[in-house]
Amino acid sequence: MNKWEEKILRLKQEHEQPFCAYIYDLDHLNDHVSQIVSQLPERSEMYYAMKANSERPILEEIAPLVHGFEVASIGEVRKAREVDPQIPVIFGGPGKTDEEILEAIRSRVSLIHVESIHELRRIEYLAGQLRVTVPILLRINLSGPFPDAATLHMAGRPTQFGIDEKEIPMVMEQLGKCEHVNLEGFHFHSISNHLNEFNHIRLLNTYIEKAKQWANQYGLTISRINAGGGIGVNYQDLSRQFHWPTFVSELRELLRKELPETWTLMFECGRYLTASCGYYVCEVLDLKENHGEKYAIVRGGTHHFRLPVSWNHSHPFRILPVDEWKYPFQRKKWEDCEITVVGQLCTPKDVMARQVPVEELRIGDLIVFQYTGAYSWSISHHDFLSHPHPAHFYLREIDHQWRAERKVES
Structure with a gap:
């Protein structure tokens, strides 16, 4: 025993x-998250996706170890602020109300992930009322194809998440009319519970190439790509998990070759950080x-x-x-x-x-x-x-x- x-x-x-x-096991949680974050290459950051587990002792243990929290409701914004009033918070989700957007702005969230053209217009309008400029990422629903090994797909097929890649020209036209939002980059969260390190690197490369293409095409000055979470847990064989050291070794080389020097790649993992x-x-x-x-x-x-x-x-x-x-x-x-x-x-x-x-x-x-x-x-x-x-x-x-x-x- x-x-x-x-x-x-x-x-x-x-x-x-x-x-x-x-x-x-809070000791295990601390060791596991510390190792993951400490091994990340330069110009990459790890945010904890609170939806995985937002119990306060879990948040308090993780907060000092990660670069911030990713939240998907105003309730999670409040939980994050109760744990650490200063921790960076990035706010996503496909159905934000005006009240949530206003409270998020007042709560000094670091980024809002914009899920539609209508949401972009609403954030511009509400930020204008507050006379502030809001930093945003555009969440894009890419056309794919994506690896089949993932358990869930949020892009590349009909889902409620993000802006259809085909609408990029319309979004850019709308952005040109906005005075109260600042586009910092793009958010991609296309698949979930992905277990193959090398396929995940290929997916990240797709994200970087898309962002560079749009930055060049539309003359954008951006600094961030959010790759979402998507790194999974193998519940069928607990002894064979996503191999983080292999992944970060490949990631380091990918960032060196492909990521512009002024850009940061963000991750927002939940399951992979806390499940074990x-x-x-x-x-x-x-x-x-x-x-x-x-x-x-x-x-x-x-x-x-x-x-x-x-x-x-x-x-x-x-x-x-x-x-x-x-x-x-x-x-x-x-x-x-x-x-x-x-x-x-x-x-x-x-x-x-x-x-x-x-x-x-x-x-x-x-x-x-x-x-x-x-x-x-x-x-x-x-x-x-x-x-x-x-x-x-x-x-x-x-x-x-x-x-x-x-x-x-x-």
Whole structure:
């Protein structure tokens, strides 16, 4: 048993039963993000995409390590400012209201990502009312094609994101009429959860070439390209992840050859920064078989942890044996079989892993889902059926003793 399994068992013993909790390793998070950012080449920056996980302890840990936060709502702007009033914030999203734009400007966001010609006109109008000049990036929906290995595509096909590449001439004409916006560059976020380092470099090269083409064609003085996030996590094989050292080695050469000396390449990663620091731990409440399929019913479910349903995958987990058994009757167990892990919801879609081989599982054991630090609790329908929320523990080691800061969700 490793030290993390010992910590989880201690938490279970110290708190109410049956156990259900998100547990975050802040030491791992700090080390992981520090290594990623420190290895970036010159003229590149890393922003944290808050949508992945905006819990305050996570933000406080990450804020000193990254170049800023990327946000997609005014609520996230407020969270960013509560953590650090001075940290650079870049504001995107396809449906910004006037009130959000005005508050973002007043909150001194560093950049607003413009998603349409209409939004450009509105920002110009609102900035004029405030008598300020707003720095912007144009988010462009490129025509593609893009690598098929990515899980999600935001460009190269019909989506609600960005300005169609074909509208560039109209956008430039509109920009010529604007007095209260300052175009600093372009934003491209075309794919998500990309796992191939070399294909991602080729994608970045496409972004740089497009930006240089438009800068030359329209006589633009720009300084920034935002490549978005898109770097993924391999949930099917946790041992084979996107190889960051290889990527930054190739990136360094790409920037040296292709990026103009006065330009900066920005990244806004979320999942890749925080996923590996999180665990979702559920106690097995029952083992039952229906129509030939074996089900492990756990405390919790997809109302806490929606990612497996959202991506239609079996999320990786480990089984943590628990020796205690409080009942006077025999404890049920299964050996050398395939199990489907489900939660407490009254829907057959409440499935977190389907037909996964296990050596042994007993009622009362813990199922520990790994890599749940991103797009897990944050995207879930917490109050469906009004089940209790999980506890949240933020762990770090201090003077060779680990400490857990606890937040209980109401």
